[in-house]
Amino acid sequence: DQQVKQNSPSLSVQEGRISILNCDYTNSMFDYFLWYKKYPAEGPTFLISISSIKDKNEDGRFTVFLNKSAKHLSLHIVPSQPGDSAVYFCAAISIQGGSEKLVFGKGTKLTVNP
Amino acid sequence: DAGVTQSPTHLIKTRGQQVTLRCSPKSGHDTVSWYQQALGQGPQFIFQYYEEEERQRGNFPDRFSGHQFPNYSSELNVNALLLGDSALYLCASSEAGFEFYNEQFFGPGTRLTVL
Numbered sequence: 001d002q003q004v005k006q007n008s009p010s011l012s013v014q015e016g017r018i019s020i021l022n023c024d025y026t027n028s029m030f031d032y033f034l035w036y037k038k039y040p041a042e043g044p045t046f047l048i049s050i051s052s053i054k055d056k057n058e059d060g061r062f063t064v065f066l067n068k069s070a071k072h073l074s075l076h077i078v079p080s081q082p083g084d085s086a087v088y089f090c091a092a093i094s095i096q097g098g099s100e101k102l103v104f105g106k107g108t109k110l111t112v113n114p
Numbered sequence: 115d116a117g118v119t120q121s122p123t124h125l126i127k128t129r130g131q132q133v134t135l136r137c138s139p140k141s142g143h144d145t146v147s148w149y150q151q152a153l154g155q156g157p158q159f160i161f162q163y164y165e166e167e168e169r170q171r172g173n174f175p176d177r178f179s180g181h182q183f184p185n186y187s188s189e190l191n192v193n194a195l196l197l198g199d200s201a202l203y204l205c206a207s208s209e210a211g212f213e214f215y216n217e218q219f220f221g222p223g224t225r226l227t228v229l
Contacts, residue, residue, distance in 0.1 A: 004156075036220075043118070043204055043220030044157065089156050101170055102147070102206075102218060104156030 003027045004092050006105035014113055019077040021108050023090030026071065030092040030103075033066060035075045038087045038107070047088075048075070080112045116141075118207050118221035126227045127195050135190040135224045139207030145169075146188040147218060148180060149204040157204055163188050164210050192226075200228045 005024045013019045025033075031052050036044035050057040050064045050073070057064050063076045077084055090105040119138045127133050139146050145164045149157035159172035163182035177193045186207075192199055202225050206218040 006156075041222065043206075043222050045220070046217050049217075091156075101159045101162065101172065102149075102157070103159065104149075106154065106156045 002105075004090055004103050004105040006090050006108050008108050009106070010109045010111070012111045012113065013080050015082055016079045019075075019080045019084065019110055019112065021075040021077075021088050021090070021110065023073050023075075023105055024071055025073075025092055027092070027094065027103075028068075028071070029094050031095050032093045033064070033073050034091045034093065034102070035062075035064060036089040036091060036104075037084075038089060044089055077110075080110075082112045082114050085110055085112050118205055118219050120203075120205050120221040120224050122224060123222070124225045124227075126229060128229050129195055129197060131195050131228075132191065132193045133195060133226060135192075135203050135205075135226070137188045137190070137205030137207075137221060139186050139188070139205075140219050143207035143209055143219070144186050145208045145210050146182060146186065147206045147208070148188070148190045149206065150174070151202040151204055151223070152198075153201070160190070195228045197228050200226060202226075 003026050034049040035047040037047050038044045048059050048062045066073045087107045087109050089107045091102045121136045147162040148160040151157040160174050161171040162169045166182045179191045182188045202223040204223045205221045208218045
């Protein structure tokens with residue numbers, strides 16, 4: 001049973017436009033939601049996170065929105081740049097008993113065309 | 115700061131063999147988590163080590179075992195390898211935090227191929 005779902009395997013956008021990556025989850029016990037970016041032959045790199053008690057977090061060109069009632073979050077990248085081309089993973093974390101277990105979606109491959 | 119390092123980079127084994135993967139955490143980090151990323155999938159949590167103890171475990175069989183050393187480095191051992199164990203194995207390190215989320219930093223991974 002997949003608790004974190006990214007239903008779009010790929011997304012292609014033009015440079016300078018907005019990229020919107022979506023993620024749905026099923027477990028209402030998640031405390032934090034995170035986005036990771038992964039380039040080939042590298043490990044995932046943390047991008048931005050949001051606490052379950054907030055609905056928006058912004059960091060430069062990256063904004064994450066959380067809709068708890070819909071169990072949905074999205075990552076907005078504005079403006080998109082060719083260097084943003086990577087696989088983006090949505091992840092969630094539930095802090096239980098002091099341990100922090102990340103649950104990942106399958107990822108969305110973003111291609112930003114010049 | 116070297117960040118999280120993993121060795122080896124690539125590994126080829128045959129079914130039934132045993133393998134050991136190694137991870138050195140980022141400086142200042144004391145918690146190590148291991149993930150398996152199969153082709154086309156997101157990373158899946160295997161287990162987490164803190165203070166040389168396994169703190170939490172994902173849905174992986176006992177063939178997967180680990181160890182954390184006093185210097186916080188860690189090993190992942192997989193016994194009786196199956197073809198389905200072929201994957202990228204990622205190590206992530208963080209600082210222990212019992213009340214707050216702490217960012218996990220990932221290494222580049224070890225690509226294991228089982229023939």
